[in-house]
Amino acid sequence: MSEPTVADTRRLNSKPQDLTDAYGPPSNFLEIDVYDPQTVGVGRNRFTTYEVRMRTNLPIFKTKDTCVRRRYSDFEWLKNELERDSKIVVPPLPGKALKRQLPFRGDEGIFEDSFIEERRVGLEQFINRIAGHPLAQNERCLHMFLQDESIDRNYIPGKV
Amino acid sequence: MSFFGFGQSAEVDIVLNDAETRKKAEHKTEDGKKDKYFLFYDGETVSGKVNVTLKNPGKRLEHYGIKIEFIGQIELYYDRGNHHEFVSLVKDLARPGELSHSQSFDFEFTHVEKPYETYTGQNVKLRYFLRATISRRLNDVSKEMDIVVHTLSTYPELNSSIKMEVGIEDCLHIEFEYNKSKYHLKDVIVGKIYFLLVRIKIKHMEIDIIKRETTGTGPSVYHENDTIAKYEIMDGAPVRGESIPIRLFLAGYEMTPTMRDINKKFSVRYYLNLVLIDEEERRYFKQQEITLWRKGDIVRRSMSQQATIASQRFEGSDRSSSEKVPEPKEEKEDSS
Numbered sequence: 001m002s003e004p005t006v007a008d009t010r011r012l013n014s015k016p017q018d019l020t021d022a023y024g025p026p027s028n029f030l031e032i033d034v035y036d037p038q039t040v041g042v043g044r045n046r047f048t049t050y051e052v053r054m055r056t057n058l059p060i061f062k063t064k065d066t067c068v069r070r071r072y073s074d075f076e077w078l079k080n081e082l083e084r085d086s087k088i089v090v091p092p093l094p095g096k097a098l099k100r101q102l103p104f105r106g107d108e109g110i111f112e113d114s115f116i117e118e119r120r121v122g123l124e125q126f127i128n129r130i131a132g133h134p135l136a137q138n139e140r141c142l143h144m145f146l147q148d149e150s151i152d153r154n155y156i157p158g159k160v
Numbered sequence: 161m162s163f164f165g166f167g168q169s170a171e172v173d174i175v176l177n178d179a180e181t182r183k184k185a186e187h188k189t190e191d192g193k194k195d196k197y198f199l200f201y202d203g204e205t206v207s208g209k210v211n212v213t214l215k216n217p218g219k220r221l222e223h224y225g226i227k228i229e230f231i232g233q234i235e236l237y238y239d240r241g242n243h244h245e246f247v248s249l250v251k252d253l254a255r256p257g258e259l260s261h262s263q264s265f266d267f268e269f270t271h272v273e274k275p276y277e278t279y280t281g282q283n284v285k286l287r288y289f290l291r292a293t294i295s296r297r298l299n300d301v302s303k304e305m306d307i308v309v310h311t312l313s314t315y316p317e318l319n320s321s322i323k324m325e326v327g328i329e330d331c332l333h334i335e336f337e338y339n340k341s342k343y344h345l346k347d348v349i350v351g352k353i354y355f356l357l358v359r360i361k362i363k364h365m366e367i368d369i370i371k372r373e374t375t376g377t378g379p380s381v382y383h384e385n386d387t388i389a390k391y392e393i394m395d396g397a398p399v400r401g402e403s404i405p406i407r408l409f410l411a412g413y414e415m416t417p418t419m420r421d422i423n424k425k426f427s428v429r430y431y432l433n434l435v436l437i438d439e440e441e442r443r444y445f446k447q448q449e450i451t452l453w454r455k456g457d458i459v460r461r462s463m464s465q466q467a468t469i470a471s472q473r474f475e476g477s478d479r480s481s482s483e484k485v486p487e488p489k490e491e492k493e494d495s496s
Contacts, residue, residue: 007348012337014352014403021401028359028397058359060330091440129440132361134331 030056032131032146034124037116038069047071048116050123054146060137060160066147072096074151075123078130081141085157088136091129094122168219170259172292172303174228176208185308188414190280197308200274200288206230206307207268210253210292214262224295226254230269232276232288232309234425236375246423247273247288256295276422277311277454282384283375284426311417313453316342325356326446333357336434336446338406344455345415351406353434355398361439365394367406368433369413370447375426388430389413410452417454 036051049069056064075093082090097119100109110116130136131146138159144151176182176198185199200206210228214221232247249272253265279286288309293302319340327333333356338349353365369389376382389412394404419428430452435445 009348009350009407011405011407012339012350012352014354015401017401017403021399026397026399027357028361030361132438132440133442134328134360 025057027057030054030058030128030132032124032127034120034127037120039111039116046111048111048119050120052127052146054131058137061143061147063147068146068149070145070151072119072123074145075126077151077153078141078145079126081157082130082136082139085141086135086139088133091126093126094119168221169215170221170262170294170301171213171215172294172301173211173213174208174290174292174303174305175211176206179208185310187278187308188280190285197306200272200307200309201312202274202309203271204274205268205270206272206290207266208290210265210267212259212263212265212294214259217261221259221294222257222296223254223259224256224297225252226265226292226294227252228265228267228290228292230272230288230290232274232286234284234286234423236425237283237285238375244423244425246275253292274309275311276309277417277419278308279416279419279422279428281373281426281428282386283373283382286422286426310454312456313344313417314455315344316453322448322450324446324448327357328444331357331359332362332436332444334436336448338432338448338450340450342451342453343410344453345417346411346455349406349408349410349432349450353393353404353406355400355402355404358397358399360442360444362394362397363437363439364392364396365398365404365434365436366390366392367408368435369408369410369415370431370433371415372429372431373426374429377424387433388415415452418451 031054033053034050035053037048038050039046039048041047049071051067052070053067054061054065072093079090079093082088097110097115100112100115102109108115127146131142136142140155140158140160143160144155179198183199184196186194186196188194210226212221212226228251230247230249231245234244234246236242236244249269251267251269253267274288276286278288287306289304289306291302291304293300319342321337321339322341323335323337325333325335335354335356336351337354338351340347340349343349349367368387368391371386371388373384373386374381375384389408391408393406398404415430416428418430419426421427429449431447431449433445433447435443437443
């Protein structure tokens with residue numbers, strides 16, 4: 001019996017890839033855009049809403065193309081629901097900016113354009129990070145946030 | 161230690177008979193320094209001379225005996241006082257008396273059993289050394305000489321590949337394959353990762369080699385993990401049906417053979433950790449143990465010699481070299 005002196009480093013055999021798999025759309029398509037900030041209301045009852053548009057081909061999402069309007073407190077609600085019910089480490093939201101809500105400021109406070117843009121970017125990063133998490137995808141609160149017209153805060157929390 | 165020049169003091173030195181021809185091996189000590197030591201294998205004889213040099217010529221050296229020991233011991237760092245000796249041989253070189261001049265003593269430890277490999281780790285070390293001692297009334301004079309022992313194996317008869325399908329339900333399914341389960345220290349890991357389902361956005365994939373040193377028993381078991389290597393095997397997003405090849409050369413990494421439950425005191429095991437990282441830096445991993453073994457450089461000859469020595473040790477030491485001896489396992493059996 002002779003022992004091999006040089007290791008065989010040839011590649012292992014593998015199945016050739018199906019061309020529709022190679023060139024077709026990937027199975028992990030998920031894009032969420034947070035855009036079009038609109039400030040609604042007057043005076044001290046003003047608040048800003050953002051358009052949240054999701055496009056996906058993941059089977060876990062019932063609708064593959066949705067568009068809803070959400071405000072900052074809706075994102076906060078989602079973060080709290082996920083922190084309570086799921087085991088994941090929830091990424092941070094952009095700041096609450098309480099200082100900006102104090103009176104006697106020289107600028108528009110939380111309705112300042114630059115601030116709204118900063119917040120929009122942060123919210124977009126937040127929702128994309130969360131929606132791509134396999135465990136977060138099982139939570140009803142995430143689906144309600146992305147796909148229902150409005151958030152029912154009296155919903156029954158649970159898994160999809 | 162001498163008292164300000166009164167009386168006689170001596171220096172002890174150990175010299176091996178085959179110091180000119182014997183190979184040396186590098187070994188990293190506890191403080192991280194790399195040193196070279198004489199290399200021995202199981203069954204080899206350790207022989208040499210103990211040189212006693214008197215510091216003050218003309219004066220006599222009174223002593224209570226001169227001896228040399230060959231010791232193999234395990235030392236747990238959290239329990240330094242207790243050395244666990246698994247080999248302890250002693251040869252008396254001189255009876256209690258006097259030395260009037262510097263002298264040299266021959267010694268031979270014949271066909272010494274060295275069952276384990278020399279190991280210096282994070283929480284434990286296993287070492288072999290010679291210790292020559294001149295016993296005296298107040299303080300002994302002694303000298304230690306460490307040697308390194310390597311344990312050799314041959315190509316295993318059974319060496320199945322590792323092939324497994326793993327994943328997260330509806331998210332990520334892969335099939336990984338490594339060509340062997342037992343690799344020698346200069347071997348190459350050849351494998352592949354086949355993607356069956358990819359619903360997450362993978363950014364890259366790497367394979368890590370993790371060394372796990374386990375010390376202690378029962379409730380006080382302690383694992384020390386150390387990532388020896390990180391090797392990126394894929395950069396970019398794979399889709400279903402893609403096969404990513406793996407070719408990882410082990411010779412470039414500092415590793416030891418797998419050691420299982422050495423003298424019931426410690427283990428050193430190695431794992432391949434396949435890690436996939438997605439765009440949000442989330443990590444998905446699968447760990448798989450591999451067995452590492454040390455291949456001899458000139459395997460044929462040293463195995464025959466070791467087999468000869470082992471058989472002599474087993475059946476008695478009076479067999480002459482011209483007698484037939486059983487062949488090592490992997491060759492055809494001779495009827496003798």
